[in-house]
Amino acid sequence: MKNDLVKLARKYGTPLFILDHAKIRENFRAFKKSLPTVQAYYAVKANSNQEIIKTLFNEGASFDVASYNEFIQVHDQIQNYRKKDKEFFIWDKIIFSNTIKDKDTLRKIKKYKPLMTYDNADEIKKIKKYCPTAGLVLRLKVPDTGSQVEMSSKFGAEPGDAMALIDAAFDCGLTVEGLSFHVGSQCTNFDNFTNALQITSQIFNECRKKGYATKIVDMGGGFPVPYDSYAPKIEQLAHVINSETKRLFPDDVELIAEPGRFMVATAATLVSEIIGKARRDGKLFYHINDGVYHTFSGIVYDHWIPNFSAFKRGKTEVCAVVGPTCDSFDKISVSEQLPGNLEIGDLLVTENIGAYSIASSTKFNGFDGARILHINK
């Protein structure tokens, strides 16, 4: 494997982002196998590379899109469908999961009769005015303690306000198709899922009692990736979700989820190259040709902890690994155990870097970012 990476880096140059489509397919199939009653909407935001969308589309995935552009990326896959099949695909397999959508987006997607989330009264008015064809899913605020990225401080209606927001949507002629939540990304605390399902089921049952034909329960993302050996396996979480959903919801509930990270994180490896080496205040700094403004962007907002390994052996010491830009913020890690004898031109490898990485890479300081190499397509 190491030899292969060196060969690829020599052939294509660095930084090189190697995306393994066999692994994406494997992740999708593992998800479907563990959660057979849950329709998987890939959260495109995790990595919006068009080839990933294509691979998952061919696997039969559905899609969670955050913006009009992401919607069009998915829509490109069905360009040649007949009108009726297109409409069905959009209705059945795409959800706009961003609770706040600007009016231009709403205007543009009106003709597609999209399914979309909301979490407040002003959004209802906006949707009614600019996209009255939409089907709605109310996003609830749920506990997200201990997840790598917490979501509930920015999104979700208080459960106590849920019925009023559902009534308000129906009162103005819109239809609420279901409820959603997000327990926070990289959620290793299963209580978040059980609590969220419990909260959702109470509101779901209240809707049914009121005569609303509520049918969708969207459990969002958060499905953990094995970044380390402590991360729980999907089968363990699935066991909890499968039994809780069976216990809490009627048989005709439509369960959906929006896994992002789970599908792509383990499918990519980055090979970067040391371009400079300096001792600063006694600490060894390796300057590499990728950084926080590029493939390692997830460090900032995804709270991702990077991993590095070198091909060369040698006595290790605590080093800093920093990016190529002139900004001192561009420090990927200030405490990485690496051999002290690495030289300019030596390669570093970072695994499990497929999610929230190239998705938010910039061109800051004029650096292009990593070349993407697709394997096993």
Ligand SMILES: Cc1ncc(COP(=O)(O)O)c(C=O)c1O
């Ligand atoms: C609404 C929504 N759904 C799904 C996801 C994907 O989450 P994850 O990558 O944890 O699966 C996100 C991530 O930000 C999100 O905001």
